[in-house]
Amino acid sequence: MRHLSSSVIEAAETIILGKRSQLRLALCCLLARGHLLIEDVPGVGKTLFSQVLARVLGLTFQRIQFTSDLMPADILGFSMPDGSGHGFRFHPGPVFSHVVLADEINRATPKAQSALLEAMEERQVTIEGESRQLPEPFFVIATQNPVTHVGTFSLPESQMDRFMMRIHMGYPDPVAERRLLLGGDRRTLMNSMVCPLEAGSLGAMMAAVDHMHVADPLMDYLQAILAHTRTPNRFVTGLSPRAGLALLAAAKAHAFLEGRRGVTPEDLQAVLIPVTGHRLAFQSDDALDPGRSLLTAVAVP
Amino acid sequence: MNIAPTIAPAFSCSRRVMAWAWVALVFSLAPHLLSMPPGLSVGCLMAGCYWLWRLSGGRTPWFPGLIVQLPLLGIALSIILAEHETLFEQEASIAFLVSLIFLKMLELRRDRDLYVIILLGYFLLGTLFFDGQSLFQTFYAMAVAVLLTLVLILHQRPGASLNVCWRQAGTLVLQALPLTVILFLLIPRLNGALWRLPQSTSLAVTGLSESMQPGSISGLVRSNKVAFRVEFLTSPPETARMYWRGPVLWRLEGETWHVRSGFRDVTGSGTSWPHRETKGPGWVQQVTLEPNSLKLMFALEFPELPPEGGVLNRDRQILSLKEIHSPRRYTVVSHPDPFNPEPLTDREAQWALALPDTGNPRARELAATWKNQMADPAAIIQAGLDFFADHPFVYTLSPPQLLHDRIDGFLFETRKGFCEHYAGAFAFLMRRAGVAARVITGFQGGMVNDLGNHVTVRNADAHAWVEVWLPERGWVRIDPTAVVAPARVAEGIGEALALDPDRPPSLNPGNGFLRRWLQIWDWVDYGWNDLIIGFDSQRQIAWWTALGWVQPEYGDLVIAVIVVALLFPWILSVVVGINFSSVRRDPALMTYLKFCRKLAKAGVIRDSREGALAFGERAGSQLPHHRREILLIARACARWRYEKSFSSREIRALKRRIRDFRPRHSQ
Numbered sequence: 001m002r003h004l005s006s007s008v009i010e011a012a013e014t015i016i017l018g019k020r021s022q023l024r025l026a027l028c029c030l031l032a033r034g035h036l037l038i039e040d041v042p043g044v045g046k047t048l049f050s051q052v053l054a055r056v057l058g059l060t061f062q063r064i065q066f067t068s069d070l071m072p073a074d075i076l077g078f079s080m081p082d083g084s085g086h087g088f089r090f091h092p093g094p095v096f097s098h099v100v101l102a103d104e105i106n107r108a109t110p111k112a113q114s115a116l117l118e119a120m121e122e123r124q125v126t127i128e129g130e131s132r133q134l135p136e137p138f139f140v141i142a143t144q145n146p147v148t149h150v151g152t153f154s155l156p157e158s159q160m161d162r163f164m165m166r167i168h169m170g171y172p173d174p175v176a177e178r179r180l181l182l183g184g185d186r187r188t189l190m191n192s193m194v195c196p197l198e199a200g201s202l203g204a205m206m207a208a209v210d211h212m213h214v215a216d217p218l219m220d221y222l223q224a225i226l227a228h229t230r231t232p233n234r235f236v237t238g239l240s241p242r243a244g245l246a247l248l249a250a251a252k253a254h255a256f257l258e259g260r261r262g263v264t265p266e267d268l269q270a271v272l273i274p275v276t277g278h279r280l281a282f283q284s285d286d287a288l289d290p291g292r293s294l295l296t297a298v299a300v301p
Numbered sequence: 302m303n304i305a306p307t308i309a310p311a312f313s314c315s316r317r318v319m320a321w322a323w324v325a326l327v328f329s330l331a332p333h334l335l336s337m338p339p340g341l342s343v344g345c346l347m348a349g350c351y352w353l354w355r356l357s358g359g360r361t362p363w364f365p366g367l368i369v370q371l372p373l374l375g376i377a378l379s380i381i382l383a384e385h386e387t388l389f390e391q392e393a394s395i396a397f398l399v400s401l402i403f404l405k406m407l408e409l410r411r412d413r414d415l416y417v418i419i420l421l422g423y424f425l426l427g428t429l430f431f432d433g434q435s436l437f438q439t440f441y442a443m444a445v446a447v448l449l450t451l452v453l454i455l456h457q458r459p460g461a462s463l464n465v466c467w468r469q470a471g472t473l474v475l476q477a478l479p480l481t482v483i484l485f486l487l488i489p490r491l492n493g494a495l496w497r498l499p500q501s502t503s504l505a506v507t508g509l510s511e512s513m514q515p516g517s518i519s520g521l522v523r524s525n526k527v528a529f530r531v532e533f534l535t536s537p538p539e540t541a542r543m544y545w546r547g548p549v550l551w552r553l554e555g556e557t558w559h560v561r562s563g564f565r566d567v568t569g570s571g572t573s574w575p576h577r578e579t580k581g582p583g584w585v586q587q588v589t590l591e592p593n594s595l596k597l598m599f600a601l602e603f604p605e606l607p608p609e610g611g612v613l614n615r616d617r618q619i620l621s622l623k624e625i626h627s628p629r630r631y632t633v634v635s636h637p638d639p640f641n642p643e644p645l646t647d648r649e650a651q652w653a654l655a656l657p658d659t660g661n662p663r664a665r666e667l668a669a670t671w672k673n674q675m676a677d678p679a680a681i682i683q684a685g686l687d688f689f690a691d692h693p694f695v696y697t698l699s700p701p702q703l704l705h706d707r708i709d710g711f712l713f714e715t716r717k718g719f720c721e722h723y724a725g726a727f728a729f730l731m732r733r734a735g736v737a738a739r740v741i742t743g744f745q746g747g748m749v750n751d752l753g754n755h756v757t758v759r760n761a762d763a764h765a766w767v768e769v770w771l772p773e774r775g776w777v778r779i780d781p782t783a784v785v786a787p788a789r790v791a792e793g794i795g796e797a798l799a800l801d802p803d804r805p806p807s808l809n810p811g812n813g814f815l816r817r818w819l820q821i822w823d824w825v826d827y828g829w830n831d832l833i834i835g836f837d838s839q840r841q842i843a844w845w846t847a848l849g850w851v852q853p854e855y856g857d858l859v860i861a862v863i864v865v866a867l868l869f870p871w872i873l874s875v876v877v878g879i880n881f882s883s884v885r886r887d888p889a890l891m892t893y894l895k896f897c898r899k900l901a902k903a904g905v906i907r908d909s910r911e912g913a914l915a916f917g918e919r920a921g922s923q924l925p926h927h928r929r930e931i932l933l934i935a936r937a938c939a940r941w942r943y944e945k946s947f948s949s950r951e952i953r954a955l956k957r958r959i960r961d962f963r964p965r966h967s968q
Contacts (some may be wrong), residue, residue: 300911
């Protein structure tokens, strides 16, 4: 089944140049049923990245541009009289889609943010007392400007925790950038792209990830990492059990992408920084990335 | 995988660690603070306050730096030198060590500094035993060792609760006990203390001395210190007959009685008591003597033969050949009946009748009348005793102070005195009446401890009595105190002073319960002295011989100590290893570690934070010749550990591959 995942990544790479590791992490996140937070300056291709991801996986895609006047109904949908005078008809919002891009999520008010974040956690929305299931798979990619930018409501820690991973796009390297500048319009290219997956393949891949074998020594390593983050005087708060689950699921997905039959410490290390980076903060101002510090501090048993 | 080495923070002592370190240091220093020059103690207190100041604020710590510390060191040195004149002396070097600890406290910048301070604290604990090795000191040292260990644990485990750390520190110290016992039994005992620093001359030990004046014994009675303990190997005499003989005083100068000249000369000729055949059973005593800084050894009257390391002088007193600075055990046989005496020499007769030229006219007059009326010395002695019995004499610890002619004042006016007054005055009267007399100091009675079946004699049991010379019987013991206060001899000092308002609390007879506890404590203390401190080289060799190791020499013991020192860590690792057996027995890990060892020999060392695959990649790039092989093995190792299905055939193949793997340096 590994060829499926590599064909997905290869297809995406024809459009998104030089972002192989980000693509792999995003795919990991999706296969592990997590949500993704992309943090970077505008114009580095965050929107295109998510669109392509939905496209290569053959999923429906909706984009919500978050602004300061965005209302929850703009995300979830609303009911209005159906014209016959007998009742109301529900108009589903953009959230009813496989891949939802929440663009610049930190520009909206906390109220609008929480509407989306609740949907992410529950995988269903409740409107006017009626619960409506969201499509399966449901995958939110939120983009966020670096919090120092003007006019932003930074996400509180409790909501950061709902994102399985946070990645940075980064500027393209010179070779990729030259190809990007000389090549045609990425959007037209994308529209001509064909999904390499058959129907049901994605579900099978996700099931394979769920059943990935986890050996005892790996659990020891994972718990050592969790214990390390909970040692006092180091981080503001330690990793939550939810973070532990996310770490394990992401590592399983990574092992799957690598074509392994068991999770290795390398898989855990590969997803460690994106999964823990946005959940940890040093007590003292330390220049070192907190996620990276885990790599150097915890021994592999 | 890019693993950057972390830079350890320079100083990571939490406030909790510093607070406990402070407490631990206070406890390890406390026994020394009093014996140090006061200037140093004050300096130490100031350093302690500085530490507290850092604990309370501590945002931007201020360090005194060398400019302050060097002068402080100079001051400390000069204070020590002014007090002791040298550094190479026990108390001076301890004071120096203490001042170094406090100077170190002023520069607590890095974790390392804390370790140094704690290590010095352990060292200081060792010096505690210079002063003595009592049970209490040992327990105190152990408790402080737990405290110091606790500080180290708190520092290493910032997250652990205090309870957990206490338990761990206690466990660690307790775990050291078996090794301590083994080393205690093995380390050869040196008969002369080779390592001992010169002892301070000022180190005075309270106890019986070689002279007696009014107040010297009653002062001693206030001390509850143990003088010696005796275990009887035959049936003991009743308490009233327990006269423990000490210095014999011949010369009266003014108010003070002194030993005769040549008393301390234990090697000179003519000083020893000739051994004679005796009839009848004696009392066989095993004495455990506490150090008295003198050459005094005690035994029941009258010792037959001197014990090892001592001589019996003509006064029938045992003298040690060397000054007694450490507890000492010896066995003596005593006989209650004095032997047939040699006649008094002219010089002795002269000594035993000598009186100061002037003073105490009324006493002289009284004795002169006895001399004129009676010719028989026995009658004179009886008259003297009757004088005490017929007049209202009071036995008290705090008699009124007298300035001149104290014997007169005591006999005819105040009539209140302690044993030294009675003995002194009686001997004075006897000499004036023409009966040769001398004063004996020593101890009378003692606490019979039926738990340990031994008698404990304390300074409080100090006593003075008189011996008079009867031509047909020789020296005869007369105890004038017994006439005035029969309870003193029959029931002990506590009972005799029961009504004395100035009686020190240590002499309170107490109720049965308290007395029982005192006996138990005394028994434990005696057992400690006997078993631990009394474990000298002879007993050590005897002990090992009894176990079947016949007559080990010093060299054998030293080798045994080295063997234990080498074996102990291994034994410990086996014992502790049981707890981690699941990790140790993981065959996949063991195989992988074997592979890692081979690579380490080739110069590629595994980082503990690296997984097998990452390590394989790195090793492969560093040893390009073996890249293929390394990657194969590393992947197989990772599969064995982390995947579900790794068949036994694959395991065998992997093991073979690792066995045949011979990496070489690529250069």
